[in-house]
Amino acid sequence: xxxxxxxxxxxxxxxxxxxxxxxxxxxxxxxxxxxxxxxxxxxxxxxxxxxxxxxxxxxxxxxxxxxxxxxxxxxxxxxxxxxxxxxxxxxxxxxxxxxxxxxxxxxxxxxxxxxxxxxxxxxxxxxxxxxxxxxxxxxxxxxxxxxxxxxxxxxxxxxxxxxxxxxxxxxxxxxxxxxxxxxxxxxxxxxxxxxxxxxxxxxxxxxxxxxxxxxxxxxxxxxxxxxxxxxxxxxxxxxxxxxxxxxxxxxxx
Ligand code: FPP
Numbered sequence: 251x252x253x254x255x256x257x258x259x260x261x262x263x264x265x266x267x268x269x270x271x272x273x274x275x276x277x278x279x280x281x282x283x284x285x286x287x288x289x290x291x292x293x294x295x296x297x298x299x300x301x302x303x304x305x306x307x308x309x310x311x312x313x314x315x316x317x318x319x320x321x322x323x324x325x326x327x328x329x330x331x332x333x334x335x336x337x338x339x340x341x342x343x344x345x346x347x348x349x350x351x352x353x354x355x356x357x358x359x360x361x362x363x364x365x366x367x368x369x370x371x372x373x374x375x376x377x378x379x380x381x382x383x384x385x386x387x388x389x390x391x392x393x394x395x396x397x398x399x400x401x402x403x404x405x406x407x408x409x410x411x412x413x414x415x416x417x418x419x420x421x422x423x424x425x426x427x428x429x430x431x432x433x434x435x436x437x438x439x440x441x442x443x444x445x446x447x448x449x450x451x452x453x454x455x456x457x458x459x460x461x462x463x464x465x466x467x468x469x470x471x472x473x474x475x476x477x478x479x480x481x482x483x484x485x486x487x488x489x490x491x492x493x494x495x496x497x498x499x500x501x502x503x
Contacts, residue, residue: 265479267432269313270306271454273446274299276438276462289333294464296341305468306386307352309475313387313428317446321361321395335369338392342372346379353385359424360394361402389425396448399424403449423449430454433478435471437463455481 274295281291299316306314318338324331349356356376365373373392403422404414412418420426431447431454439460443451457474459466482489 266310266475267455267478268311269315269429269431269433270311270474271315271317271431271434271447271451272302273317273434273436273438273444274463274466275436275440277464279438280462280464288330289337291462291464292330292334292337296337298464298466300345301467302471303349303352303354303386303388305471307354308468309471311386311475313389313431315359315389315391315425315431315447317391317394317444319360319392319394320445321393321398322445324364324393335366339369339372342369342376346372346376349388350379350381353381353383355379355381355384355387357387357389358392359389359399360392361398362393364393387428391446394424395445396443397445399447400449420449425450432483433457433474435459435474437461437466437470453483453485455483 277291277295278288279291280294281288284290302316303314319334323334326334346356356379358373358377362370362373400419400423403419403424406422407414407419410422425447430450430452433456434443434446434451434454435457436442437459439458441458447454455478457477459470459474461470
């Protein structure tokens, strides 16, 4: 089935996050607990990513950004890095047609320079596959770091000679053309951001799960979304339920 013939029907209740970002953590521990090499955890992690994509399409999420490989992950043992790179190449070759059929468009963020040529070619190929209209836009962060993103944006703004403001710099950040993430999910029980989307997460709601990434499924996603639906997002304002401020009371005597 081509992207064009894929059903475009989605049920999207009002409280479904438009953009979900995910730190897929726990592959290594999942494998170690089963006396398997860490790389086996990454392989099963790739299956969990497919379940996440399916779940997002079903739930009506429009944008999904996943952290596949951070700028710091090069510090892992060379065998693990090579296995991960090979897994990315295989996944790109194998999964792109199926993603297109589901109405999922692909895009990558991060520094491509150190990646091998085959990988870079496959990335360009996957990104140029037209999926219109896309049911889900999947962004894969690969050799990405939030600090790298801020620096590349600052350099681009400087080259363009624009005056630096929050708004002007924001235009050069990765993913500047889509809404910022509404919900960040991190699996694996750790409560940190690990240099992911530092700029873009300013007002994102965080959801931490003890689930190790290879065990992630549509139900875990549904729990995260249900939890998100109960949050009150204030963006620095006070609650709608709070009494309005009395301007007279705020005056300095
Ligand atoms: C973190 O778990 C996971 C990674 C660094 C790799 C993420 C990659 C995948 C989920 C594979 C599929 C991705 C694509 C794009 C095909 P960890 O190894 O740090 O786990 P640990 O904390 O238990 O050691």
